[in-house]
Amino acid sequence: MDNLKNVLKFEFLNIITxxxxxxxxxxxxxxPAVILGALGFLNDDQTQTIGEIFTSxxxxxxxxxxxxxxxxxxxxxxxxxxxxxVEVEDESTARxxxxxxxxxxxxxxxxDYLENGQVTYIKPEINMITEIVQQGALxxxxxxxxxxxxxxxxxxxxxxxxxxxxxxxxETADTRDQETFQFFVVPYAIMMLFYIMILVxxxxxxxxxxxxxxNKTIEILLTSAKPMDLFLGKLLGHGAASLLQMAAWGGGxxxxxxxxxxxVSFLEGLQxxxxxxxxxxxxxxxxxxxxxxxxxxVGALAPNMREGxxxxxxxTLPLIFLMLMINQLVGQPNSTLTAFLSIFPLTSSxxxxxxLAIGSVPLWQIAxxxxxxxxxxxxxxxxxSNLFSSQTLLSGEKFKMKTFFxxxxxxx
Amino acid sequence: MDTIVVEHIAKSxxxxxxxxxxxxxxxxGEIFGLLGPNGSGKTTSIRVILDIYQPExxxxxxxxxxxxxxxxxxxxxxxEERGLYQDVELSRNLTYLATLKNMTREEIDQKLPVxxxxxxxxxHQKKKTKELSKGMQQxxxxxAALIHDPEIIIIDEPFTALDPVNTQLVKDLLIDLRDEGRxxxxxxHQMNQVEQLCDRLVLIDHGTxxxxxxxxxxxxxxxxxxxxxxxxxxxxxxxxxxQSIQEEGLYYRLTPADGLSPRVVLQELIDQRISLSSFExxxxxxxxxxxxxxxxxxxxxxxxx
Numbered sequence: 001m002d003n004l005k006n007v008l009k010f011e012f013l014n015i016i017t018x019x020x021x022x023x024x025x026x027x028x029x030x031x032p033a034v035i036l037g038a039l040g041f042l043n044d045d046q047t048q049t050i051g052e053i054f055t056s057x058x059x060x061x062x063x064x065x066x067x068x069x070x071x072x073x074x075x076x077x078x079x080x081x082x083x084x085x086v087e088v089e090d091e092s093t094a095r096x097x098x099x100x101x102x103x104x105x106x107x108x109x110x111x112d113y114l115e116n117g118q119v120t121y122i123k124p125e126i127n128m129i130t131e132i133v134q135q136g137a138l139x140x141x142x143x144x145x146x147x148x149x150x151x152x153x154x155x156x157x158x159x160x161x162x163x164x165x166x167x168x169x170x171e172t173a174d175t176r177d178q179e180t181f182q183f184f185v186v187p188y189a190i191m192m193l194f195y196i197m198i199l200v201x202x203x204x205x206x207x208x209x210x211x212x213x214x215n216k217t218i219e220i221l222l223t224s225a226k227p228m229d230l231f232l233g234k235l236l237g238h239g240a241a242s243l244l245q246m247a248a249w250g251g252g253x254x255x256x257x258x259x260x261x262x263x264v265s266f267l268e269g270l271q272x273x274x275x276x277x278x279x280x281x282x283x284x285x286x287x288x289x290x291x292x293x294x295x296x297x298v299g300a301l302a303p304n305m306r307e308g309x310x311x312x313x314x315x316t317l318p319l320i321f322l323m324l325m326i327n328q329l330v331g332q333p334n335s336t337l338t339a340f341l342s343i344f345p346l347t348s349s350x351x352x353x354x355x356l357a358i359g360s361v362p363l364w365q366i367a368x369x370x371x372x373x374x375x376x377x378x379x380x381x382x383x384x385s386n387l388f389s390s391q392t393l394l395s396g397e398k399f400k401m402k403t404f405f406x407x408x409x410x411x412x
Numbered sequence: 413m414d415t416i417v418v419e420h421i422a423k424s425x426x427x428x429x430x431x432x433x434x435x436x437x438x439x440x441g442e443i444f445g446l447l448g449p450n451g452s453g454k455t456t457s458i459r460v461i462l463d464i465y466q467p468e469x470x471x472x473x474x475x476x477x478x479x480x481x482x483x484x485x486x487x488x489x490x491x492e493e494r495g496l497y498q499d500v501e502l503s504r505n506l507t508y509l510a511t512l513k514n515m516t517r518e519e520i521d522q523k524l525p526v527x528x529x530x531x532x533x534x535x536h537q538k539k540k541t542k543e544l545s546k547g548m549q550q551x552x553x554x555x556a557a558l559i560h561d562p563e564i565i566i567i568d569e570p571f572t573a574l575d576p577v578n579t580q581l582v583k584d585l586l587i588d589l590r591d592e593g594r595x596x597x598x599x600x601h602q603m604n605q606v607e608q609l610c611d612r613l614v615l616i617d618h619g620t621x622x623x624x625x626x627x628x629x630x631x632x633x634x635x636x637x638x639x640x641x642x643x644x645x646x647x648x649x650x651x652x653x654x655q656s657i658q659e660e661g662l663y664y665r666l667t668p669a670d671g672l673s674p675r676v677v678l679q680e681l682i683d684q685r686i687s688l689s690s691f692e693x694x695x696x697x698x699x700x701x702x703x704x705x706x707x708x709x710x711x712x713x714x715x716x717x
Contacts, residue, residue, distance in 0.1 A: 006511045014500065217495035220556065222464045223484060224512035390464045395425075 003225040007233025015241040029252015065106030070113035190357040201242035202291030209299030227388035287349025297384035302399040318346040345376035383408035415595040421470030430456040432619035445613035446599040453619040488562035503537040513560035546573040603698040638694040
């Protein structure tokens, strides 16, 4: 027990003091948080979208002239144009004012506009990013005038329908607000977060075992600690470090949402569902123990880290399969396939969290999923401990998948 | 009570029989040599003693009984394949290995600086292992084997990568430890070191014991009645009672005629008024004994096959 604790402590400290770990833990949430914080600072009146913030940075502050030869643009309301579009009498005046740097450029609306929709944009330099925004502003101005300068009609045209949804059975239905895009972001983000965290943390277990072989410390360790202490110490040490990383990333995610919500309308109102917060920890821990044990088993059987990494691909296949199915899983969270994958132990820690991020999941499915996962983790940890024998760890033989699975499921 | 008693152990890996039948015992307070050619079964025997491998047959007794966790912590082991974490700084490496030997933080803080000083590694304790020379890593590995003050020390090729100064440092250390009453089992190919350090030895090949016993007795057992002499005089071509004379550098090797003892040869040399600066019975070197015993053993095996 003492040696289990010693191995755990060494592995944990060894990971968290590594420069690469510190950089990953700190920089991954810090960089987007700093960017969004800076955007929030720049957008202190909180009226701009993220697109507007970026494009306003690159756009020229000079107004753009509008030479209307069709006679349809009569009003240039400030609430719509923001003063960026100004009426100019004729093309030659517009050319002169552009040459004098009073205008960035000018639109010429053709006399036959109603027939052909023709507008010419004349300016000294063409920049496609700003062009898209500026042309959008002219589109809005023309639409407004075509509607007889009726603000109410124009705003309804811009946002014609406000749908309300009701669910036949709110208990089992996908209750996301189908109208708002950002609510789709959370399930994708949660799925990617759990996928990456479990895969990356578990893969480190190959190195945790392999480094003892590559550094030739394994023989020394075996004269001091039991193989089972080495296995569990490494598993728990890496698990603790991964939890720390997850806490940092999770905290970063919350920070980003808060900063983002304040500064960028795209992220406004975005929040982590409470069931994800409540069940995230047990699902992550169990998912890590499952894949971490299997990866440690690969590390124990492979003669070195390189061969271990190459041989681990087959273990990661269920998770890779989920990434190929990501749209189907997020799009149909209550389909039979998604429900099955949220109970199947090799995929449940990622898929169940994705379902919980989307909406409610029947309690019996959560209970069944957790039970199956716990039983599988106990079985796999015990099975992998068969691979942690002195003879296997010191053998130096080539990795054989058949031996790997036979030892886990049947024993030595 | 012998410190280590190995009785008829056998261990195989698949089709390969690494150890067929090995028995020997190591006494308290002695330096014991475990010798054998490459692939003879030395490392497997050591791993069986250390309880890393379970033997298929035979038994091992440590300090009067089977191995247990407490006894394992009384053993210091320097394996043939040196192992320290290359990307971890030296003091953390040694601290970790010491904690696994049940040492408390206070004990480590007390003893580690002393050992680092003794091996001239104090200035390097914050360096990563990979930044140290091979000789420094070898000394660090010895610290890992000795820091917990073990009763039994098992060392495999302890002089590899050491310069003459550090070789002498380690030899003096081993002698000191023996004089303190520690039991040391040493495996090495450097026969001169065995001759200088070991009290007793066992020689194994193909997983079986070829020779075991006291070093001096073994050398006597393998001694012929040849004599080595040093003289300023010109030796006559024929000396009565001497079958052959061979010049070997500063020495002459004299082989007495059948049935005659070296004493008769000495008497003849005195009678012939040959001035002698030294006269000694030619003791075979351990190298010679090793080669002879291993060759004979292998020839015997081939004949049996």
